[in-house]
Amino acid sequence: MKPLVSTAPLRPLKLPQKHEVTDTQVDIMEYAPYAIDIGKVLFLFSAVMGIAAILTWMERKQSAVMQDRIGANRADIFGFRILGLFHIIADSVKMFTKEDFVPAQGNHFLHTLAPMLSMFFALLTFAVVPFGGIYQFGDLNVSLQIFDLNVGLLFLFAMMSMGIYGFVLGGWASANNFALLGGIRASGQMISYEITMGATVIGTIMVYGTLSLQEMNLAQGELLWGWIPLWGVLLQPVGCILFIVASLAETKRVPFDVPEGESEIIGYFVEYSGMRFGMFFLTDFIETVLAAALTTTLFFGGWQIPYLYSEGFLFPWGWSLELSPIIVMLLQVGAFMSKISFFCFTFLLIRWTLPRFRWDQLMRLGWTIMLPISILNIVVTGLVILILDR
Amino acid sequence: MEELVFYLCAAVAIVAALTVIVQRSAVYSALALIACFCSVAILFFQLGAEFIAAIQVIVYAGAIMVLFLFVVMLIDPESDAFASNRLKKLTITAVPLAAILGLLLLWAVPAVGPNGSDSSHAATGGIEPLARSLFSDYLLPFEVTSILILVAVLGAMVLAKRTD
Numbered sequence: 001m002k003p004l005v006s007t008a009p010l011r012p013l014k015l016p017q018k019h020e021v022t023d024t025q026v027d028i029m030e031y032a033p034y035a036i037d038i039g040k041v042l043f044l045f046s047a048v049m050g051i052a053a054i055l056t057w058m059e060r061k062q063s064a065v066m067q068d069r070i071g072a073n074r075a076d077i078f079g080f081r082i083l084g085l086f087h088i089i090a091d092s093v094k095m096f097t098k099e100d101f102v103p104a105q106g107n108h109f110l111h112t113l114a115p116m117l118s119m120f121f122a123l124l125t126f127a128v129v130p131f132g133g134i135y136q137f138g139d140l141n142v143s144l145q146i147f148d149l150n151v152g153l154l155f156l157f158a159m160m161s162m163g164i165y166g167f168v169l170g171g172w173a174s175a176n177n178f179a180l181l182g183g184i185r186a187s188g189q190m191i192s193y194e195i196t197m198g199a200t201v202i203g204t205i206m207v208y209g210t211l212s213l214q215e216m217n218l219a220q221g222e223l224l225w226g227w228i229p230l231w232g233v234l235l236q237p238v239g240c241i242l243f244i245v246a247s248l249a250e251t252k253r254v255p256f257d258v259p260e261g262e263s264e265i266i267g268y269f270v271e272y273s274g275m276r277f278g279m280f281f282l283t284d285f286i287e288t289v290l291a292a293a294l295t296t297t298l299f300f301g302g303w304q305i306p307y308l309y310s311e312g313f314l315f316p317w318g319w320s321l322e323l324s325p326i327i328v329m330l331l332q333v334g335a336f337m338s339k340i341s342f343f344c345f346t347f348l349l350i351r352w353t354l355p356r357f358r359w360d361q362l363m364r365l366g367w368t369i370m371l372p373i374s375i376l377n378i379v380v381t382g383l384v385i386l387i388l389d390r
Numbered sequence: 391m392e393e394l395v396f397y398l399c400a401a402v403a404i405v406a407a408l409t410v411i412v413q414r415s416a417v418y419s420a421l422a423l424i425a426c427f428c429s430v431a432i433l434f435f436q437l438g439a440e441f442i443a444a445i446q447v448i449v450y451a452g453a454i455m456v457l458f459l460f461v462v463m464l465i466d467p468e469s470d471a472f473a474s475n476r477l478k479k480l481t482i483t484a485v486p487l488a489a490i491l492g493l494l495l496l497w498a499v500p501a502v503g504p505n506g507s508d509s510s511h512a513a514t515g516g517i518e519p520l521a522r523s524l525f526s527d528y529l530l531p532f533e534v535t536s537i538l539i540l541v542a543v544l545g546a547m548v549l550a551k552r553t554d
Contacts, residue, residue, distance in 0.1 A: 110417070151517060154444035158431075161452025165424070168456065172417070172463045180463065187456055211517060 032140055040146050044126055047337065052285040053088050055344055059285075060087070062345070063352045095278035103175050103271045110173035115272070115279035118166025122286045125159040128152035129293050130214040132303050132333045135310070135325050144303070144333065145214050152213040153205065156294070157198055160250065164190050167259065167268045170280065174271035182267035185359065186252060186259035192366040193249035193256075199374035200246060203239045203381040204232055204298055217302035221309070227316040229306040232299035238377050240299040242370055247291035248347060249366070251284060255354040258362050292343035296336065300343075303336040396436060403429040416462045420455060427451040441517040 057072065061084060064071025075086035102111050132144025149155050164187045171183020208216045222230045233240045249256040260267035269280045296302055307315050308331060312323035323331075357365065402425060409422035427450045434443035524532050 107417075149440060151440045151444045154441065154448065158444050158447035158452065161448050161456075162428075164452070164456055165459075168459055168463070169421075172459075184460065184463075187460070191453065191456065 098274040105175035107173040114170030121163035171268035197246040303332040399429040
């Protein structure tokens with residue numbers, strides 16, 4: 001718990017008067033929860049932004065490998081190129097120093113507000129995503145989730161539906177018909193697929209009987225017949241596929257890139273330049289990380305490693321390995337991050353493999369194929385739960 | 391801290407609600423209404439009604455207001471076509487209605503009391519007691535409402551698909 005000391009000036013004004021400051025250890029323990037909260041926020045924020053930044057490089061490099069090219073490799077510092085990773089820095093320097101253009105006919109205030117809104121709500125969604133379990137360090141109980149909301153799943157959808165405003169306003173405030181069309185397409189697509197996503201997740205809620213993401217993750221640590229980990233993908237296979245497709249649609253990238261449509265309308269950010277465009281650009285990647293994080297959390301055990309419990313490994317065939325809570329914590333956070341990275345990789349793979357949908361195909365897929373299947377999924381899940389309970 | 395958040399959100403809600411009426415630009419009005427909904431959602435959350443807070447944001451601030459914003463953006467209400475005398479007629483009906491609503495609130499708010507009539511349901515987070523009473527005590531109204539919404543959806547479909 002390194003941030004303990006550094007965050008001491010941030011303590012609230014109400015000092016506990018009954019403890020005379022004789023023992024500094026006690027004093028620090030009083031404020032440890034605040035320090036841990038700040039540490040969790042800083043960790044998750046930098047992890048998400050870090051993965052999103054690396055994804056901008058991955059996007060170029062992975063597509064290059066898939067298309068038998070070399071890809072970004074020119075940016076260097078003193079001749080060192082490390083696979084073109086310096087392109088992340090070069091890109092951001094370019095974005096920040098470019099002219100920040102606002103169309104003369106556009107609405108200056110909303111044009112500025114729009115990218116902030118879209119990025120803000122995309123980042124805020126991570127507040128309910130658990131990136132680790134609940135650990136006991138002495139008297140301290142640490143739950144590695146920024147905010148354990150008992151309606152966490154609904155909070156997630158609330159933030160997603162608010163995120164739409166960034167794209168709609170960006171499209172409208174640009175005073176450009178292509179941008180407006182892009183904004184409207186973006187919101188139409190996101191609303192349609194949010195409905196499918198919501199209907200899909202209901203099956204998961206029914207299985208676990210909770211809306212809290214941390215409780216869902218704890219439930220995914222249990223074993224079926226003593227050896228199969230009860231991950232969401234086993235309990236809700238159809239829901240898992242539907243959820244992945246819907247969350248890919250939420251990221252607005254190929255094959256669901258109708259709002260952007262590089263070859264036709266360019267999209268809601270056509271009148272954006274500099275870092276404001278960069279924020280829209282980064283939001284897409286943050287949403288990719290979010291899609292990966294949610295898929296992991298809901299269907300692939302989140303931070304759970306099979307057979308790893310709070311005291312250490314305990315294999316069904318009798319082997320066991322005791323580990324200290326710190327090691328368990330690091331392993332589980334690492335597992336969560338690796339799962340996210342894997343899904344980000346897979347999503348990029350999908351993005352560079354499939355051609356894009358046309359507007360009507362996209363709507364037909366959402367409303368006439370995915371939504372009925374997801375509703376059917378609810379009915380079947382309900383029936384199975386009813387039969388198993390008998 | 392909690393009081394600070396309460397007064398902040400209450401102030402934002404009131405200012406935003408006033409902005410909805412006073413603001414001449416329809417887009418800003420719609421945005422102010424979204425801000426108002428969101429701050430009211432935070433107030434719900436502070437009362438322990440987390441489910442209601444989330445639904446407030448998803449349904450009102452998210453879904454419904456997006457449609458409002460669509461209409462406002464696509465038809466451009468600031469143009470001359472909409473600057474008619476309808477506003478005066480609306481004012482004549484709106485003032486008595488607002489007066490009636492105000493009187494009802496004056497009568498209803500003291501009846502509930504400052505601490506709410508029964509906060510035991512809200513204190514438990516909301517979703518389980520809500521679901522239980524929705525599917526037992528209020529089953530009939532709930533199902534009737536669902537059918538009403540279904541009829542509304544079908545009606546909208548029929549109107550939209552009409553070709554003549």
